[in-house]
Amino acid sequence: xxxxxxxxxxxxxxxxxxxxxxxxxxxxxxxxxxxxxxxxxxxxxxxxxxxxxxxxxxxxxxxxxxxxxxxxxxxxxxxxxxxxxxxxxxxxxxxxxxxxxxxxxxxxxxxxxxxxxxxxxxxxxxxxxxxxxxxxxxxxxxxxxxxxxxxxxxxxxxxxxxxxxxxxxxxxxxxxxxxxxxxxxxxxxxxxxxxxxxxxxxxxxxxxxxxxxxxxxxxxxxxxxxxxxxxxxxxxxxxxxxxxxxxxxxxxxxxxxxxxxxxxxxxxxxxxxxxxxxxxxxxxxxxxxxxxxxxxxxxxxxxxxxxxxxxxxxxxxxxxxxxxxxxxxxxxxxxxxxxxxxxxxxxxxxxxxxxxxxxxxxxxxxxxxxxxxxxxxxxxxxxxxxxxxxxxxxxxxxxxxxxxxxxxxxxxxxxxxxxxxxxxxxxxxxxxxxxxxxxxxxxxxxxxxxxxxxxxxxxxxxxxxxxxxxxxxxxxxxxxxxxxxxxxxxxxxxxxxxxxxxxxxxxxxxxx
Numbered sequence: 070x071x072x073x074x075x076x077x078x079x080x081x082x083x084x085x086x087x088x089x090x091x092x093x094x095x096x097x098x099x100x101x102x103x104x105x106x107x108x109x110x111x112x113x114x115x116x117x118x119x120x121x122x123x124x125x126x127x128x129x130x131x132x133x134x135x136x137x138x139x140x141x142x143x144x145x146x147x148x149x150x151x152x153x154x155x156x157x158x159x160x161x162x163x164x165x166x167x168x169x170x171x172x173x174x175x176x177x178x179x180x181x182x183x184x185x186x187x188x189x190x191x192x193x194x195x196x197x198x199x200x201x202x203x204x205x206x207x208x209x210x211x212x213x214x215x216x217x218x219x220x221x222x223x224x225x226x227x228x229x230x231x232x233x234x235x236x237x238x239x240x241x242x243x244x245x246x247x248x249x250x251x252x253x254x255x256x257x258x259x260x261x262x263x264x265x266x267x268x269x270x271x272x273x274x275x276x277x278x279x280x281x282x283x284x285x286x287x288x289x290x291x292x293x294x295x296x297x298x299x300x301x302x303x304x305x306x307x308x309x310x311x312x313x314x315x316x317x318x319x320x321x322x323x324x325x326x327x328x329x330x331x332x333x334x335x336x337x338x339x340x341x342x343x344x345x346x347x348x349x350x351x352x353x354x355x356x357x358x359x360x361x362x363x364x365x366x367x368x369x370x371x372x373x374x375x376x377x378x379x380x381x382x383x384x385x386x387x388x389x390x391x392x393x394x395x396x397x398x399x400x401x402x403x404x405x406x407x408x409x410x411x412x413x414x415x416x417x418x419x420x421x422x423x424x425x426x427x428x429x430x431x432x433x434x435x436x437x438x439x440x441x442x443x444x445x446x447x448x449x450x451x452x453x454x455x456x457x458x459x460x461x462x463x464x465x466x467x468x469x470x471x472x473x474x475x476x477x478x479x480x481x482x483x484x485x486x487x488x489x490x491x492x493x494x495x496x497x498x499x500x501x502x503x504x505x506x507x508x509x510x511x512x513x514x515x516x517x518x519x520x521x522x523x524x525x526x527x528x529x530x531x532x533x534x535x536x537x538x539x540x541x542x543x544x545x546x547x548x549x550x551x552x553x554x555x556x557x558x559x560x561x562x563x564x565x566x567x568x569x570x571x572x573x574x575x576x577x578x579x580x581x
Contacts, residue, residue: 100173108166112138115159122151138163192254192269194225199269199309201260201296202280203230203237205550206314206337208244210278215248216364220428223250229269231259260296263303272305279313281337283550286316286465290324297328307331318466330403342470349458349537350477361425370429371398373421377434383412384437389424392432396423453479457534461521461560462541463488463495468502471512478511485515487530488543492516521560524567532564533571540564 115134120127137159198214200207211226218224228237237255258265260279271277279296281289293313300311311328315321315336324334348355360366370392377385385394396408400419407414408423416422426432456478463486464470474484486495495516499506506514519526521540532538540560542553 104166104169104173107169108138111159111162111166115155115162118155118158119152122149122155134159138166190256190268192227192256194227194254194270195273196275197225197227197270197273199271199274199277200226200228200280201230201277202282203228203232204280204283206280208241208246210280211241211244211248211251211253212246213364215246215251218251219249220430223248223252225252225254227254227256227269227274229256229258229260229265231257233257261292261299263299266299266303271300272303272307274307275309277307277309277311279311281314281316285547286338287320289316290320294320294324294327297324297332301328301331318469338464339466339469342464342466343473345539345541346470346473346477349539350456367425367427369423370426370432371421371423372429373419374434375418377416377422378418378420380416381412382410382414382416385416385422385434386412387438387440388434389426389432390435392424392426394422394424397421398423455479455481455483456536457483457485459485459487459530459532459535459538460541461487461538461564462543462557463490463545464541465544465547466502467541468499468504471499471504471509471514475509475511480511482512483515484512485517485530485535487517487519487521489518489520489545492518522556522563524563527560527563527567532567538564 112131112134115137116127116131119125119133120130123130125133133156137156140163200210207228214224214226230237234255234257237257241253241255256265256269258268260266277300279293282292283289284292293315297311297313300307310333311331312333312335313324313328315324315334316338318336318339321334321336325332344355344358348358361368377388380388382394382397388394396406397410397414397416398421399405399407399417400421401417406423424432458474458478460467460470467486471484474482490498496506517530519529521527521543540557542557546553546556
């Protein structure tokens, strides 16, 4: 009774409009069905009217009605007032039907073209590389993938990100880089939605790369975790391995727990910090890392060679004339990598050899060469001397960098920490990060407060006495890559200029 009373309160016109709106919204072909129904009604009513006014047969009247609807010029041959009025009315209705049909076709074509333009269509590819997300690292990543695919004549890289397809294609075109046969396909969508993942053929990709977003570390890693959950929910399964870029080392175990053995994580922030320390302690090492970790020259490759099963690693070392074996991926230990294993290690079934080679198709094992045995010269290990290192800036993983320095440096070394974080707050952050400040035996921490982009603050430091100076991307501006890089560049220019002035003053003093 309540439903009837509520219906009676609403006018009939509004109820009909509502029913029509629901019908058109709920049925994808509602417009075509309505147009077809209107055409049938027009032909039928026109045929009946012609049958009445002309006196011809009913079937002949229906046929004339259809011809008037299909071609509005056919009514010109009608004779008599009644047939002419009816034929003009039918022709006018036919023109309206035809105009409506043109509008529907035009809308359908526009929607399809707009869908293509916005990257909504499905990607039909196999063995492609799928990149989920968008960041400033994408440009260099695409370049390295293009170089890696050069030996096979190119490949297909698909990028799925929550950006407009045209914007992504324009940003990639601005790279002005020859992709050497590699095709880059962009699609707009969310890696968190299974429908969008299926749209880019995620189950058929040979490798999936999840990029960290340009947010703070916790938000970026939380998003990466949700993406991994979406990937594990793909019903068809994944045929390729998944590499996830993390921002914080503390969040890595959670992603591995969710993804299992399928997921490989790379904590770029932590890796860069360790590489910076090694490059500072070993001048020239940065060029070596750049050559090995890129695809321009020699790089790492892992491959299985069944003919090497049962061979000692010492013999494997001399089995590749065009490559340098440096490790083994052990199948019995869930794919664990052993770097520089013992010479007596015997390769087993499923083990893969890690080498440094020019390309993946430029090396292969050869018969064992004859080797003249000899004795290695006894070269003494050079002694370590205390060093003095300066950190400009504060990173969120600076406690890890300090622990790495503690392991590398000789006793009596000093680490000067120059940043805007108050000294008491530094100790709290270092302790919360797991660093035992009192347990440091090789290095002594020297705290200095100041702004690394203000010259007078830098001039208060004994810059000429440091063995190495590391300029860190400060935690306060790491969310803005442009701002962070500008700040680091300004610090570098100021330090270089101060060092040049100090040398010039020293030369003038000696001359006098």
